[in-house]
Amino acid sequence: MSPIGNNRWPMSVATFHALVIAAYGRHLLVRDAHGRELKARPFGRGLSIVCGDEALCRRDEHHAEVHVLEVLPRRTVLYRSNVRGGSEPVLANLSRLLVVIAPVPQPDLFIADRYLAAAESAGISASLVLNKADLGVDAALQEQLEAYAAAGYAWLAVSATTGEGMEALRNACAMDITALVGQSGVGKSSLARHLIPGADIAIGGLIREAEGRHTTTASRLFDLPSGGQLVDSPGVRDFAPAVERLDPRHLGFLEVARLATGCRFLDCRHFREPDCAVRAGLETGAIHPRRYESYRRLRRLRETLQEAQGPKARR
Ligand SMILES: Nc1nc2c(ncn2[C@@H]2O[C@H](COP(=O)(O)OP(=O)(O)O)[C@@H](O)[C@H]2O)c(=O)[nH]1
Ligand SMILES: [Mg+2]
Ligand SMILES: [Zn+2]
Structure with missing residues (x-):
């Protein structure tokens, strides 16, 4: 456990460090050093907490709730732009971003480009993952993939269905925190399920399970069996990087x-x-x-x- 840089919240038996494994608005799921998953919420307004954050937490007096008091310094932050042009953190402490595309749904490569640009400006290594390789890649998509390679972006062809390329994907995720991002339906959750057998990934948005939804509504961080951690994230219709960055x-x-x-x-x-x-x-x-x-x-x-x-x- 690293020391805290200030003494506003002196470390005591009641405070502890935890990893934020899901964040949905003010609903947080954190994991403490003993591997316990706890529901938590930010203590006070203005504390912006995202999946991947390391947090200083405290139980309230009645031990009923866990409060996040502070976010520890982030190693990296992936930011997006909101409609007013301001930056919002999306994921913290990533070391790698995997932008997933597939032959279906029809790839929107402008979204992929924007993720790649956001990762570059955040100092996060990024590459493309072409999932559903079992469906075949037509000449037009092949040309685009070659353009990415020529530009300097690595890409990997995989299939969550046949298992093709999964060993290479596992190796690409072996270090620190890797996130799968991209359009809805490209197979992010299927890839995550393949890499983390037994994890309850169908309901990635755990926090909203009461609504009976089976799509990923919030990013969710999982431990990979071979070391490292993987974030499955909700599908997007668009993505704008934080432009000032x-x-x-x-x-x-x-x-x-x-x-x-x-x-x-x-x-x-x-x-x-x-x-x-x-x-x-x-x-x-x-x-x-x-x-x-x-x-x-x-x-x-x-x-x-x-x-x-x-x-x-x-x-
Ligand atoms: N043919 C094929 N279908 C896949 C593959 N991976 C996922 N799918 C299907 O694509 C659909 C969307 O998958 P899902 O993992 O929910 O995508 P997500 O929205 O990116 O998380 C599901 O019907 C999957 O069964 C694959 O490698 N090949
Ligand atoms: Mg999903
Ligand atoms: Zn010029």
Whole structure:
């Protein structure tokens, strides 16, 4: 147990450290050092707690409730942008983000790109997982996968149904905390169930089980039998990274970052500026047109959200 950096909450028999294994609004599930899973809630307003957080907890006087007093310093934070353009933490202390796509449902690769960009700006290593490889990959998707590889993103073909590629996936998750993210229906929970036999993953959103839902409503952290931890997360219809955290030169796109070193202007947006090496890369094939389009859309979104925040946020 690491010491706490301040003495507002002196360590005593009543306080303890725990890992936040699920967070749904103010409903938290934490796991203490003895492996006990406890329902908990934040003590006081303004405490933003997400799955993967390490927390200082205390039982109330009647021992009926567990309160989270403080979130310990985070090693990494994956942020998203809310509609007003502000940053919200999504998951804490991840060391790897696996963006899951599949032949069905029809992949929205713009979502995948935004997750990859968010991970890059958070210092989290990210790669793609193509699930449902048993269904076959058509030429159009194959071309996109090759574009990702050329840009510098690793991808792995797996099938939760046939077990293909699962050993490689297990190895990719062996260290620290890995999260599976992506559209609904791509097979995140199926992959998690494959990697963690016996875990109650169908009701990943444990906290809402009373509503009888069998989809994942909240991110849920599980221990992997081979070491490390895995987060299964709810499917998304869209994802916007926290725009102010993106590097303005490349927004977290690996190939844009490489090419941008050749632009004439340091603050080149890679739209219509003269001597832009990124646009030149479109001609030579150094950047795939769909990835460039994705970059362009994220740049526009960033501008829109910054406008919404007022003149202070603009760069
Ligand atoms: N053919 C095939 N179907 C799969 C595979 N993995 C998951 N599925 C199916 O895809 C659907 C969605 O899976 P689920 O794990 O709930 O997706 P999630 O929303 O990403 O968690 C379910 O009907 C699964 O049986 C796979 O590898 N191959
Ligand atoms: Mg799921
Ligand atoms: Zn440029």
